[in-house]
Amino acid sequence: MFSLQTIFGKGDKFYGLLEASSESASSSARALIELLSAPVSELSLEKFKEARRREKDLFAQISEELVNTFVTVLEREDIEALNSALYKIPKVVEKFAERYTLAVARIGDVDFISRAAMLEQACEVLEQMVGLLRQGMDLDKIKKLNDQLQTIEGEADRQILELYRDAYANETDPIRYLVKMNLFEILEKAIDRCRDAGNVVYHIILKNS
Numbered sequence: 001m002f003s004l005q006t007i008f009g010k011g012d013k014f015y016g017l018l019e020a021s022s023e024s025a026s027s028s029a030r031a032l033i034e035l036l037s038a039p040v041s042e043l044s045l046e047k048f049k050e051a052r053r054r055e056k057d058l059f060a061q062i063s064e065e066l067v068n069t070f071v072t073v074l075e076r077e078d079i080e081a082l083n084s085a086l087y088k089i090p091k092v093v094e095k096f097a098e099r100y101t102l103a104v105a106r107i108g109d110v111d112f113i114s115r116a117a118m119l120e121q122a123c124e125v126l127e128q129m130v131g132l133l134r135q136g137m138d139l140d141k142i143k144k145l146n147d148q149l150q151t152i153e154g155e156a157d158r159q160i161l162e163l164y165r166d167a168y169a170n171e172t173d174p175i176r177y178l179v180k181m182n183l184f185e186i187l188e189k190a191i192d193r194c195r196d197a198g199n200v201v202y203h204i205i206l207k208n209s
Helices: 004-008 013-037 046-068 076-107 113-131 139-170 174-208
Strands: none
Touching (some): 013 046, 013 113, 013 174, 046 076, 076 113, 076 174, 113 174
8 A cells, every 4th residue: 555655755854955956055155165265376166167057957956856746844935935045045155256256356355255255154153043944943053053143144244334434535446346245235135035045945944833
């Protein structure tokens, strides 16, 4: 006799796929810190391309599984929303890395590493949040992590505002000014994407608790 799980498909595979997606976001953040710490002659985008390829594959796999699986552990629209939110993080990080490698000789001494470290922290918290989905809908735990993620995002905004202020006050080269501002905005967007994904996880657990 077949079980319902055999007939309808094993929906809990989505936990593993979403966890892998959040791990890919963390990998891209770690790669960014390595890039910013490397000598100009050793800059490489290969790790970012690898993270993006993996994220694209996971995004496509989750989308395909949603079509082929009748029973899912979470509501389909929630899986789709989280899949989309996680997909955007490595995409933005790769965009920053591409622009940075093109402009590094022009922008001078700018401390992006401390802000990238905050992005890594945000990705790590997000990874914990996604991991909690399969462990049960613990609203207290997820709220603490989401509050932590919001705090990181708020502090990152404050620090990036300092970069803006410094550029406004001290940058005299208009091209370098524009390049710096563009990089600040991309890095800020990457951290915002982590916050957005965290909000999706929090919404899912709030709805199911």
